[in-house]
Amino acid sequence: MNNSIPLKNINKEDWLLWQFADSALPTGGFVASSGLEVAVQSGYVKDNDSLLLFLSSSIENYAYSALPFVTDSWQIISPTSNNGDDDEALIFENIIKLDCLYESCTSNVITKRASKAQGVAMLTLFSKSFSEEFSNDNEGKRNIGDRIIDKFKFEIRKENAFGHLPVTFGLVSKCLGISLERAQHLFLFFFSRAALSAAVRLNVVGPYYAQRILTECHSYVETSLEKTCNIKANDAVQTSPILDILQGRHDRLYSRLFNS
Amino acid sequence: MTTSGQYNKTNSKPLPGHGHIVCHLSSSATRPSFTTFRASYPIKLLTPKVHSPYLAAAYVITYGGGMVSGDSIFLSVEIHPNVNLMLLTQGSTKIYKQRPGNIFVNNNILLNGEEELKISEGTRQKLNSFIHKNALLLQLPEPTTCFRDADFTQRQLFTLQDVTSSVIILDWFTCGRMSRGERWDFFKYDSGIDLILDDKLIFRDVVLLMNDNQNKLKKRLEPYECYATLVLYGPKVIPLINFIIEEFDKIVIGKVDKMPELVWSASILDEKQNIINGVVVKVAGITTELVRDFLVKFALKNLKDVIGENLFERAL
Numbered sequence: 001m002n003n004s005i006p007l008k009n010i011n012k013e014d015w016l017l018w019q020f021a022d023s024a025l026p027t028g029g030f031v032a033s034s035g036l037e038v039a040v041q042s043g044y045v046k047d048n049d050s051l052l053l054f055l056s057s058s059i060e061n062y063a064y065s066a067l068p069f070v071t072d073s074w075q076i077i078s079p080t081s082n083n084g085d086d087d088e089a090l091i092f093e094n095i096i097k098l099d100c101l102y103e104s105c106t107s108n109v110i111t112k113r114a115s116k117a118q119g120v121a122m123l124t125l126f127s128k129s130f131s132e133e134f135s136n137d138n139e140g141k142r143n144i145g146d147r148i149i150d151k152f153k154f155e156i157r158k159e160n161a162f163g164h165l166p167v168t169f170g171l172v173s174k175c176l177g178i179s180l181e182r183a184q185h186l187f188l189f190f191f192s193r194a195a196l197s198a199a200v201r202l203n204v205v206g207p208y209y210a211q212r213i214l215t216e217c218h219s220y221v222e223t224s225l226e227k228t229c230n231i232k233a234n235d236a237v238q239t240s241p242i243l244d245i246l247q248g249r250h251d252r253l254y255s256r257l258f259n260s
Numbered sequence: 261m262t263t264s265g266q267y268n269k270t271n272s273k274p275l276p277g278h279g280h281i282v283c284h285l286s287s288s289a290t291r292p293s294f295t296t297f298r299a300s301y302p303i304k305l306l307t308p309k310v311h312s313p314y315l316a317a318a319y320v321i322t323y324g325g326g327m328v329s330g331d332s333i334f335l336s337v338e339i340h341p342n343v344n345l346m347l348l349t350q351g352s353t354k355i356y357k358q359r360p361g362n363i364f365v366n367n368n369i370l371l372n373g374e375e376e377l378k379i380s381e382g383t384r385q386k387l388n389s390f391i392h393k394n395a396l397l398l399q400l401p402e403p404t405t406c407f408r409d410a411d412f413t414q415r416q417l418f419t420l421q422d423v424t425s426s427v428i429i430l431d432w433f434t435c436g437r438m439s440r441g442e443r444w445d446f447f448k449y450d451s452g453i454d455l456i457l458d459d460k461l462i463f464r465d466v467v468l469l470m471n472d473n474q475n476k477l478k479k480r481l482e483p484y485e486c487y488a489t490l491v492l493y494g495p496k497v498i499p500l501i502n503f504i505i506e507e508f509d510k511i512v513i514g515k516v517d518k519m520p521e522l523v524w525s526a527s528i529l530d531e532k533q534n535i536i537n538g539v540v541v542k543v544a545g546i547t548t549e550l551v552r553d554f555l556v557k558f559a560l561k562n563l564k565d566v567i568g569e570n571l572f573e574r575a576l
Contacts, residue, residue, distance in 0.1 A: 043518045057480050064468065105464045107527045107540040237450070237468040240480060241487045245542045248525025252511040 016176055020186055023197070028121040032114045033198035033258040034058060034191055035247040040202055041256075042246055051204060054243075055195060055213070056220045061240040062191050063224035064231070066115075066166040069102050070187050072233040073170025074180050077145060092148055095167060096155065101233055102164040110250045112164075114260035119165035123153050126172045145175030184229055185221065192217040198258060279303040279335040283316050285343045292316040292343045303333050312568035317346040320401075326354030327383045329411060337389040339397055344496070346567060348575060349401040352434065355383050355446070357409040382411035382448065389418050391425040396496045398567070400575045403432040403486060403548060406446035414451040422458065423537070426494025428563075429453055430555070431465075434548050435485045443485070444478040447471050455493065462530050463540065465489055483519060484544040486551040490559060493529060493538030500562050501539045507558075521546045522554055552576060 019025065035058060039045045045054045076094050106112050131146045149171065155161040166187070173183035196210045196217070205213065238244055250260055274280055279299030285292040290313035297318070299305045306319040320335060327333070339345045391397050397418065406412050418427050431451055436442035452466035467489075471477045481487070492501050508526040522545040529538035541559055545551035556576050564572045 038513070041513060041515045042520075042523070043516045046517060053479060056476075101461070101464075104461045105466075107463065107465060107529065107542075108525075109527045237452075237466040239468050239470075241467055241542065242481065242484065242523075242544055245523055245525045245544055248527055248542060249511070249513060249523070252508075252513045254512050254514045 013178055013182070016178060017182060017186065020178075021189065023193070025125070026121065027125055028118055029190065029194045030197070031259040032118065032194050033202070033260065034062075034195040035111075035243055035250070035260070036195050036198045036204070037202060037256055037258045038246050038250045038253060039243070040204055041253055042249070044242070044246060045204065048205075051199065051213070052216065055192065055217055057240045058195065058243055059188060059192055059217065059220045060224045060227075061238060061243055063188060063221075063228040064237050064239045065105070066102075066236070067184060067187060067225075067228050068231040068233045068236040069098060069164070069166035070170040070173075070183060071180065071229070071231070072098055073167045074174045074183055076171070077148070077174050088144055088147065091144070092151055095148065095152060095171065096161055098233055099162050099164055099167045102167060103162050105236055106164075108244055108248045110247050110260045112162075115165045116162050117259070119163040119168040120153075120156060122165060122168040122172050123149055123156075123163060126175065127153065130172075130176060145171070149175065181229075184225060188221040188224065192221060201257060274298055274300045275334075276300050277302060277331065277333040279305055279320065279333070280337075281305065281318055281335070281345075282338045282340070283343050283345045284340040285314065290314060292340075292345070294318075296338075299335075302327065302331055303335065308574070310571060312571060314342060315344045315346065315567055315571065317348060317571060319348050319350055321350055322353065325351055326356055327385070328356040329381070329383055332384040334386045335388070337387065337397065339389070339391050339395040341392045342394045343392075344396040344398070344567065346398040346400060346571065346575065352402040352405045353385075354437075355404060355406045355410040355412045357407055382413055385412075385414040387414075387416040389416075390421070391419065391427055392421045393424045394496075395421075396426040396428070396494070396566070398428045398563075398575075400428065400430050401432075402576075403434050403488070403551075404449075404451070405434045405436060406449050407437050408440075408442050408445040410446040411448045412446070412450065413448070415454070416452070417454045417456070419456045420458075420494065424495060425457075426496035427455070427491070428497055428500075428560075429455075429491040430488065431490075432486065432488035432551065435481065438485070444469075444481050445471070453489070453491065455491065457530075463491065463493075463538075465491075465540070483546050484523075486545050486548040488541075488543045488551050488555065490541040490543070490555065491529070491538065492541075496566060498536075499565070500560065501536060503562060504539050504541060504559055505536065522550045524554065 036045065036054065039054055045051050073095065076091055126149055152161060152163065156163040169187055170183060192214060196214050199205050200207050200210045277300060280296045281294065282296035283292050284295045292314065294307065297305055302323045304321045304323060306321060308317050310317050389397055418429060420427065431453055433449060435444045436446060449469040454461060455463040469477060504526050505528060524541060524543035527540045528536055529540050543551055543554055545554065
C-alpha cells in the first residue's frame with residue numbers, strides 16, 4: 001500500500017494537468033486576447049510573421065513580468081507549513097504582499113483588469129471544483145491551502161486584495177499538488193493558448209494553422225522559461241514596451257470582441 | 261574640534277561617482293537655496309539662474325557627456341517643503357560600449373575593493389530622491405542613448421513624504437547612434453523606477469531590453485526609434501494629469517493596416533474612490549523629435565504654468 005502512494009500522486013497530477021489544459025476549464029480566459037485584438041486592429045499583427053513576432057515577444061514579456069509571481073506564490077506554502085495559526089497568518093500576509101506588488105508593477109489598467117478577473121475565477125474554480133475533494137486528504141498542507149484561499153476570496157470581496165492571476169495560479173497549483181516546473185509551463189501554455197484561440201476568433205488564422213503555431217509556441221515558452229524560471233517577483237521586468245503601449249489602448253478600440 | 265570634524269564629514273568630497281543635492285526654502289523666502297550641492301568625478305553639478313518663485317534647477321552632467329563601462333554613478337536628492345526642483349541633463353546621456361576583457365576601472369573605484377569591481381562590468385546609474393510635503397521634483401533628462409554593445413543599468417527611487425508631495429518623472433531612450441547606422445545594437449538597457457508613498461510602493465516600472473540575438477530586439481522595437489515613460493503624481497501636477505487622461509479618453513481606434521508614427525497610452529495611477537492622483541504615460545515614436553514634440557507641445561505643455569515659460573523651453 002505504501003508503495004502505491006507516490007504512483008497515485010503522479011497520476012493525479014497528470015490528470016489534473018489535463019483538466020487544466022482543457023479549454024472547458026471555466027477560468028474566463030475566453031474574454032482575454034492577451035493583447036492580440038488591439039495589436040491586430042492597430043496594424044502591428046498583419047500576417048504570419050508579425051503574428052509569430054507578437055507571440056514570441058508577448059510570451060517572453062509575460063514570462064519576465066508575471067511568471068515570477070507564480071513562482072513566488074507557489075513557494076509561499078512550504079512543505080513545513082503546518083496548521084499553526086501563526087504560520088497561516090504569515091503565509092496569508094505574504095500572499096497579500098505579493099498580490100499588492102503585482103498591482104504596483106502593472107501600470108496598464110487593461111492588463112490589471114484581465115489579471116484580476118481571471119485570478120478570481122481561478123480561486124472560484126478551486127473552491128467549487130477541487131477544495132472539498134482534498135479537504136480531508138493529506139493532513140495539513142491542503143487544509144491550510146483551503147483556508148487560505150477562502151480568506152483570500154473574502155479579502156478580495158471586501159476590496160482589501162486584488163486576486164491577480166499569477167498569484168492565485170501559483171497558490172492553486174500548489175494546493176492541488178502540481179509541481180513548480182509544471183505550474184510554470186502550464187501558466188505560459190494558458191497564455192499562449194488564449195492568444196491563439198483569440199487569433200482564430202479574430203480571423204487572423206484558421207483553426208488548423210492555429211494548432212501548428214501553438215506547437216511553435218512550445219519553443220518560445222522553453223526559451224523564455226530558461227531565462228525566467230528562477231526570477232523572484234521583486235526582480236520582475238517588462239521586456240516589450242510596444243506591447244505594453246498597445247495593450248493600454250485596448251479600451252480605445254471602436255469595436256472589440258475581447259476584454260483585453 | 262567637534263565642529264570642524266563635522267564640517268569635514270558633511271562637506272568633504274563625496275565618494276567617486278557620488279553626488280548629493282539638498283534644496284531648501286526658508287520661510288518667508290521665495291527663492292530656494294542648495295544646502296548641499298556637491299559631486300565627484302564623473303558627475304558634475306551646475307545650477308542655472310532661475311527667476312520663477314519656489315523653483316530651483318540643477319544640471320546633472322557627466323564629463324565628456326557620457327559614461328563608459330565601469331562608470332557607476334549615484335545621485336541623492338532631497339527636496340524640502342515648498343520647493344520645486346528641476347533636474348536636467350545637457351544633451352542626451354550617451355552610454356559607450358562595454359570593453360570586454362579590459363574592464364575600465366576608475367582608479368578611485370579600484371580602491372574600494374572587489375565589490376566595486378563587480379559593479380564595474382557595465383554602466384550603472386542610481387538616483388535616490390526624497391520629496392517633502394508640498395515639494396515637487398521634476399526629473400526631466402534628455403533621452404539615454406546606448407551605443408553599440410553598451411551595457412546600461414539604471415534605478416531611480418522617488419519617495420514621496422505624503423499625498424502633498426508631487427513628482428514628474430521622464431525616463432526615455434533612443435535606439436542608439438543613428439548617425440552611424442546603429443539601431444537597437446546595444447547589449448543591455450535595464451531601467452527601473454520605484455515610486456513610494458507612505459512607505460508603500462505604489463508604482464514600479466522596470467524595462468529590460470537584452471540583445472541575446474540582435475535581430476530579435478531590433479525587430480521587436482521597430483519601427484520606433486524612441487520610447488518614453490512619463491509619470492506624473494501629486495497635487496501640484498493635477499491639471500496636467502487630468503488633461504492627459506481627458507485627451508487619452510478621446511482616442512478612438514479604428515482598424516488600420518499600418519502602425520502610427522507616434523503611439524501612446526495613459527493609465528491612471530492609484531485611483532481611490534474616484535480620486536485621481538497620478539498617471540503613467542507610455543509613448544513610442546518613429547523619431548526622437550516626434551516623442552519630444554508629444555512631450556513639449558502636448559503632454560507637458562501646461563508645465564509652463566508651474567515652472568514658467570523661460571525654464572520650460574530650456575527643459576526639453
